[in-house]
Amino acid sequence: MEIIMILLIWLVAPFAEAGVIIGLAIANGRHKKRIQELTCQLERQRLYGFEREKTRAGEMPPDPPKPETLSDGWLVPASIVKASWGQTGKTIVVPQEYPNTVHIINRNKGPEPAPEPNPKPNPELYPEPAPEPDHPVRIRKAQPCFYQGTAALIIGVVFVVLAGLIFATTAWHVLPSYCKVIMVLGFSGLFFGSSLLAGKILKIQRTSQAFYILGSIFLFLTVLTAGYFGLIGPEFILKGQNRYRVLWVGSMVTEIAMLAGTRKFRDRLYTQSCFWGMTVSMTFLMGALGLGYAGCLHVMVYYSFLLLLWDRGIRKRQGWAAARFLDKFLLPEFMEAGLGFFVNLHFWIFSGLMALEAAAGWMTGITGFSLLGTVRITPWSTLALGLTAAGISLKALGDRRMEMCVLHSVSMAAFLQYAGFCLPFGPIYQIAAGAFMTGGWFLAERKKGSPLCSQAGGCVLTAALAIDTLMLVAQSLSRYDLGAQAATSAAILLLAAVTAWWGRQYPILHKTIPVILYALTMTAGKILAQVPGLEPRYDVIVFTYILIMAVWDVQRRGRFGEAILVIGTIAQILFQINGQKPLPFFILLAAYLFLWSFRKEGKLQEWYVKGSCLYSLAGVYIFAGSLTDNGVAVMMWVTAAYGAEYAVMCYRGQARTWFWDGAGLTVFLCTMAAFYWNPGLSVWNLIPCLASFAVFYVMFYRGGNMWFHLAAAIAVLPLPLAAALRYGWTENQACGFTGAAVLISGILFRYYRPILRQRENVPAAWDVDWFHILVILPLVSLALDAGRGWRFAYTVLAVLYVLQYAAVKPLRKGSLTIASALAVLAFWIQPYIxxxxxxxxxxxxxxxxxxxxxxxxxxxxxxxxxxxxxxxxxxxxxxxxxxxxxxxxxxxxxxxxxxxxxxxxxxxxxxxxxxxxxxxxxxxxxxxxxTKSFWLSLSWWVYLLAAGLGLIIFAAYTELKKH
Structure with a gap:
């Protein structure tokens, strides 16, 4: 009996408190509503006064407005508000019968008429200015007060919870197990009844909704209580794995109760609670089935995708025969708006978690290490990631923004890479499978014209394919099996096909195809090595590849010229640095450019010919260098090649250019450098050096290129000194060789042309024989160290050197003067007479x-x-x-x-x-x-006599001049 009384008191007390609180809330609501109505009437009266002022000015009176609810959009003219501004105890009053005047009510003396406006002046003398617009004043909305009903509802729920806690801590231990379960169930029914009472009788929906939610929660607690006391079987207890079964049953009961109230409580938050409750219930179900974190996540992704399909079907179901059934039993129309928000949020949350798991699995598959622990790639995880990518694609089809299209491509690239690691093959074949699927998807999308194709998305897929290809190439370097090399080669060809597609939009990318296909030379070497008895050289494979690409480019005009040149040049240089004797790549490139020059015109053809010349000279140099160590002999081969090309260009009339002169100067300077650099060369190497100098010097001199002419002259000046030091020549040999060479060359040159000559029809241009100008430097150097005989000879040679300037009229007098002086010097130092x-x-x-x-x-x-x-x-x-x-x-x-x-x-x-x-x-x-001895022998008086006679004669002569 005591237990029953306690239950009754505990059950009645909260409802008594709730009744009092509800009554107070209703009374406060009525007063608040009355205050709003009175405020609305006052604002309407102010608005009518404003309209009446317009009627006085000649406008038609407005129709009486219908009653409205006050909002913050009411506007009252400033003139009406200012009429009572600062007047204590006065208020604007507008009668409802639309009088012609506006009364200002003085609360102390009663109504009095508003002051009349000032009399208007004569319009003829003082025209009335244009009236200024009457600016309205916005009446600010009063600050909203705290809703007492909400406060009462919150306080009541808190009281109920506190009462339940007090009871649980005082009398709960006295009750048997089934009574406890029945009591909790009774609480649930009590809350449902309270909800029905508050909604149907008292018309307070929010309170009814709160009681209904409490009743649903107590249903969940009822199941938990029954499971705790083991009243629903040994499989449903709160221990071990069985606790998830209890939680799932409880969540299902609560969810059913919540869904049953969706037609009554059409609140967005309540609807979202129902939707998320189903997710929670499914989570408990996964736990009951023994699925781990990964399995639960996969099922949630499946569930998200199904929800996404359902939401997409709902939005396209106009004219669907089963639409009425769905509206009535499964998903009413008022829940569709909330479903869209829930589906999107649910999908993105679990898609993000799935992407995190996929990244961890990919890292584990590649490196064997993961920050999130070991995550295995399984068919179920692959299916989940695929559904995630499919869901993103469905959303991108509905929202064609660039960000969604890019996200679609990223998700597809991730899924295809992940799917490759799901296959039961080795790592290299898994990467190859991912590359094949990625490249195939890229080409299929572009061929079919998918609406989700985008430039940024294509870059993502191409980058994924390129990374896969690089990984395959890196792994194939340490593998020798035929399958791995074939898979790598196929991935390279697929990447080249994708690059060719990009080349349609960006021609510069088309030029990179030979660079990509160059990786085939690495796999080709490993494949050919599988043939018994065959040991392929890598330079031969590269040379063959360049030859094939060059022939293909010439025949198909594939625009691969820059890439072929870069590959061939780098290959030649690298092989040369490694100390190998490679094949003549440069000669092949020279022939390639020369063939292409026939298809070009104008300046472009000239550039192709020039490039062919440079590559041919470099190729001949490398080829000749592989045959002999004599640098001068190698340069003679290069000089012969240059001479042949220069003769062809002279025949075509295109040799008189800076390029060909520069190339010739480079060849000559390399020849002299080869002689100076190698001290072991024999004296006979002087002959080709001097012959080369004579040819190039005459070519530059006749071509009028004075700067190249000067460079060639400077390069050959140290030759006598270098030869004398290297071969140990005596003074007579060194001086005789140098003097004879200078004398013979000077006579030959002066026979044909003077040392300085102004060009015809070019006033400011001169032809200068720089060698025979600068040759005085080695002559002076040798003369200073030589004996007297060679000094005399070199001085005579210097006379001849100076006399060559006499042919130039401005320098003729100076040259003759210096020559005469040098002749005098030669006569003085001659050692023979x-x-x-x-x-x-x-x-x-x-x-x-x-x-x-x-x-x-x-x-x-x-x-x-x-x-x-x-x-x-x-x-x-x-x-x-x-x-x-x-x-x-x-x-x-x-x-x-x-x-x-x-x-x-x-x-x-x-x-x-x-x-x-x-x-x-x-x-x-x-x-x-x-005769100083005679004069010193005379006596001193003789000198005095002579001096006196002289003075007398001088005085007489002076006096004679005066007369």
Whole structure:
């Protein structure tokens, strides 16, 4: 009896509290509704006053508006609001019978009429300005108050839960097991009854919905209680794996109850709870069936895909015969909007989890290591990932945005790669399967014209295929079985096909096909190695590949030229660096470019010919280098190849260009570098070097390319010194060889052309023989270190060197002057004739006198020449005077006197006062000096007598001039 009383009190008390709370909520709601109605009437009165002001201005009065609910969209003119702005105790009142005036009610004195507007002035004298628009003032909506009914509902639910907790902690242990289950079930029925009472009688839907949810939750608790006490069998207990069965049964009962209330409670949150409840129930079912995390995730992905199909079918079911059945029993129309949101969210959540598992499985399959533990790739996981990709494709078909199309391609690429690892093959075959499916899917989509194709999506698929191909190539390098090489080759061909498709839109990608197909040379070598007795060389395979691609490109015009050249060039260089003697790749490329030049025109044809020339020269150099170590001999082969090509271009009239001259200069410089670099070359290698210099020097000189001409001259200048040091030549050999070469070449060149010549019809251009200008440098260097005889010879050679400038009119006088000076120097240093001591100085000074005489003939009209001649002759006479005074020899004095006498007589005849005085002074001075012994022997009074007579004679002459 005590237990029954406690139950009754516990059950009645919450409802009493709920009744009081509900009553208060109803009363508050009525008062709030009345306040809203009064506020609406006041705003309508203000609006009517505004319309009445317009009626006064001549407009038609508006029709009485129908009653409306107040909202924040009501607008009242500013003039009506400002009428009572700042007036204490006054309010605007507009009568309902539309009077012609607006009354302002003073709450202290009663109604009084509004002040009349000011009288208008005469419109003729003062025209009325245009009225300004009356700006409306927006009445702000009052701040919403907290809804008391909601608060009461929340407090009531809290009270009920607290009451249940108090009962459970005080009297729960007294009840037997079946009573406890019946009590919890009774609570559920009580809440359902309360929900029915609140909804049908009291008309409070939210409270009814809350009680209904509580009743559904207590149904779940009822099943849990029964399972806890083991009242529904040994299989349904809350222990071990069986606990999931109890949870599943409880969730199913709760879900059925929730779904039964969907027609009554049409709330979005309630609908979403029903949908997610089914997901939770299925999760418990998976646990009851013993599926792990992976299995549960896979089933949820299947379930998500089925929901997606169902949602897509619902949206396209117009005219469907079974639509009425679905609306009535399975999915009413008011739940369709909530279904779409649930399906999308459910699908994306489990798709993301599936993508995470797929990434972990892929990492485990590739590397054997995973951050999420070992995740195995199974057919069920592959099916789940495939359904995920299919679901994304379905959503992309409905939403054709670029992001969805790209996501579709990413999901398909991931699925195809994942599916490859599901196959029961080795790793390399699994990667190959993924590559085949990815490339096949790409080509199939493009061929069928799928609406989900996009440029970014195609890049994703192509990148996946390229990564697979690179992995296959990397693994095939360490494999020798035929199957692995065949699979890798097939993947390479598939990647080339995909690249060819891209080449239709982007021609530059089409040029990369030979680079991709180059990987076939690696697999081909492994495949050919399987043939017994065959040991293929890799350079032969590469050469064959380039030959095939070149022939294909020439015949089909595949536009692979750049790629073929790059592959061939890199292959030749790498083989050369490795020290191998490879096949002549450059010669093959030269022939390829030469054949292509026949299909080109204009500048493009010239470039192809130039490229062919460069490759042929490089090819001949490499080929000849493989036959001999003599660099000069190798360069002779290259020079011969260049000469043949240059002759052809001269025949075609296209040789006079910077390119061909530059190529020739490069060949010549390489020849000289080969000679300078190898000290072991014999002396006979000088002959091809000099011959090459002569050919190229004449070619550059006649072509008018002075800079290349100068470079060639500089390159050959160190040749005599290098040869002398390398071969140990004596002084006579080195000087004789150099002098003879310079003399012979100078005579030949000066016979045909001067050293400087201005070009015809080109005022600012000159033809310069740079070699015979710069050759003075090695001549001076050799002359300084040579003996006196070779110095004399080189000085004479220098005279000839300077005389070659006499052919140039602006340089003629200077060259003759310098040549004369060098001739004097050569006479002074000649070692062959030994003059007597008596006349040695006079003979040495005779060329200097002749040099001064020649200056008068060379510089005829120059004013400074007489003074320059005078200075030279004075220097010569001074030297003879010093010699005569120093030696005291009568012979030297007589020669000097004779020379001065000749000059004195010549000056007297030519009436040259300057030389008349100079020669006379020298004659007297020398005579006095040579007779100094006589003059020193006279007594001192003789000199006094002579001085006195002289003074007397000077005085008499002076006085005579005055008279």
């Amino acid at each position: 030994q003059w007597p001591d008596l006349i040695r100085l006079e003979v040495q000074l005779a060329p200097a006198a002749l040099f001064s005489w020649s200056l008068a003939r060379i510089w005829k009209e120059e004013a400074f020449i007489p003074w320059f001649q005078t200075a030279i002759c004075c220097l010569c006479l001074g030297a003879m005077i010093l010699d005569a005074f120093y030696t005291g020899n009568v012979g030297d004095a007589l020669i000097l006197e004779a020379v001065c006498l000749v000059i004195f007589l010549w000056a007297h005849v030519r009436k040259c006062v300057r030389w008349f005085r100079i020669s006379g002074i020298i004659i007297v001075t020398v005579a006095l000096y040579m």
